[in-house]
Amino acid sequence: MNRLRVNCGPVLGVTVLWLSTRALMLWLLVDESAPVLGGGSVAREVWRLYSHWYDVLAHGSFPTHDTLWQYPPGAGPVLLAPGLLPWLTYFQAFVLLTLAVDAVVTAALVRAGRRPGRSLLGAGLWTGGLPLLLHLPLARYDVQVTALAVLSLLALGRSPRAGGLCGVFGALGALVKVWPALVLLGTPRGRVTRGAWRWAAAAGTASLGALTLSFEHPLSFLREQGGRGVQIESLGGTVLNLARHAGWPGRACYQYGAVELAGPHVHAVATVSLGLTVLAFALLVLWRVRARRWSQATPFDAALCAVLLFTVTSRVISPQYMIWLIGLAAVCLTSRHTGQRPVAALVLAATALSTAVFPMDYHEVVDGTWRGCLLMLARNGVLAAAAVLSFVRLWRSTRQDEKTVQTTEPRLDSDRLPDRALSLS
Template identity: 65%
Template sequence: MSAFRAFHVLRVMQSPRAHTRTTTGAHRLLPLAAAWLLTRALMLWLLAHNTHPLLGRGAVAREVWKLYHHWYMTLAHGAFPAHDALWQYPPGAGPVLLSPALLPGLTYFQSFVALTLAVDALIALALARAGSRPGRSLHGAAYWTLGLPLLLHVPLARYDVQATAFAVLSLLALRRSPRAGGVLAALGALVKVWPALVLLGAPRGRTTRSAWTWAAAAAAVAGLALAAAFRNPLAFVRQQGGRGVQIESFGGTVLSFATHAGWPGTVRYQYGSLEFTGPHVAAVAHLSLVLSAAAFALLVLWRVRARRWTPATPYDAALSAVLLFTVTSRVISPQYLVWLLGLAAVCLTSRQTTQRPVAALIAAAAVVSVVAYPTLYHLVASCTWTGCVVMFVRNGLLGVAAVLSLARLWRSTRSPTPHTTPEPDTHRLPRGTLSPS
């Protein structure tokens, strides 16, 4: 750098306008940092007192120190828990569950929680960085910071924050580096499958080809590496296929109400959750699979018929896709809301997103979800009227959010004129065009 250029840069940095921008940015980020510290301290306090009846009587933390640690011992010997009916996760979950070994001075539980908090902070930082760019918004970082604690201490005792990090980072990287976006989505899919959906809204043409090609290559390489490092890498497929209808799913809500009409089914703990057993349960489970297939077909139809992309379209499409697969799932555990909160936060980093009302519905669903679990889970499991109503409200909010999300996504990509002021890289796809000009 020449002396003149260095002097010019220094002069610009010292100008009142540059100083004002830097100060304003710092003032905007300081409240977010303070809010993150305060809310995460509260979540840790709740986790430390999780034996209280309203906090789950210890069931939330038990999943880490008992179940995850048990799997850790098996994984440490180079094998996946092939004969454990509770092991229903892709091979990428193995390294995540082994990661607490990186902090040898702590117990497994302490290390797991510490690493989860670190990944949570990484998501918040990535959202804040994205939101600080010109034309973007810090609403996404604020939504994640204040939204995750709505689930109380549950996110700290599940590895869904780690899976969500891959999806969030993939979406944020997609615009500048489709290759990095594809790799991150693939690694996330190896951890918990659903992050593969975040590439559904990648802009047509070079971005899609690059992202999907690198995702396939990364999945193949990482999958082969995991297969070489661990025995029984595909054991999870058999266990996942045997799952029934969880009491918190849409089908479970219908069956819960059916018990008050004389249906003779019962609730039983199996495959790691409370599921219904009895007449017609298999039919409800099969219907859920059919609805998931229909949701996928609807998303493919959207992509084929979409005519314009904005910078927010990949984000909006990812949230819509995961919402549709969530509401049609046989299992809607409370930690699924972590995924939705993360994707909604990414949407809110863009001023052109169509998903603001959807994000509000997801936040409301998160509040009701923790009322169902862990607070009133015994009433939900007993199919009492209170439990039925709580699940009806939670799933109703998610159902409305899914329909609204897809409708707004569809309308925003079919409209001949943008509803918002376009950003510099917004482009339209004329009818019949295969790739953006």
């Protein structure tokens, strides 16, 4: 009986924390008219923009000639899902489904954390970390995207032989918002990787084919995505915003669904950002080639590192991107072998700073005041530090010498170990 109480205690704690924090997030969403909460700008994206796209999608076409539509075709079914609850308004149905997906992610992290050798810290981080963004997660569909990435990694963590399921979830996530494809980067070498990538290719092709047959203009997003500039919240945007105090004549303007900076040298900054993204990808490929040791946590750590690097080097670092990082950091913390614990702490710090930026002091950032610039410098500085630290720790964790490997845990090589040895439970 005592043992049962010990096992159920942390789970009960996570449940109570989830219920209380989500109630608070709902309250903030309903009563968000205060300027410090964005003055209604957070929820407006759902009831105005998502609802409009729902009407277009319901007529069998993706939005065309819409500069705000910059998402892969997999986003269509997600935005149509609130139609499954016709007795509610679109806004109410969207929020309810987002909460349901949030609960699924929490339950999956709890289940993973209760297995032998695992930890419930991941469930705690997701449950307690998401409210740092206030009510924003309930008014964006990034929770749904993150859920697919989390389920993909947890499927692989249950057993490397579940690489097929990992690949399917990863491909579905990539069709919704591209970045979940990065979760396949750290799959163990051998048949696990081949299986995951093969299933990902099959599921992605089949899903894209089905969407192409069901809707017109499935690739219309490519036209608008390529036209984006430098968002004010990106690393490049922070540099340009600081340059305004040194006489740079640029200005902030609303375009492509975000506040971007326009003026001299913006194109050069965007090109540098793209170059840094290419460099980040090259570093990840180099890591993959040089890595010699896979632990239980390596796929999780690699996913967090990859998304961090791509986020930091992006021309756009919207506050909802932190939802992705919280979810991946939570998966890392389900394993006691992860090397990303300090990175997870930095992600939480960056999340809190993101909320200080938007919605709390966004006008300061847009106006380019010293307060706004320093807030962005702090948020992006913490994110950059997290990305560098994440890559360094990932590199070191997979480059240990053979003597160290033998004294810790066996390498995970799916072509050499027998099936029984492949279980990560």
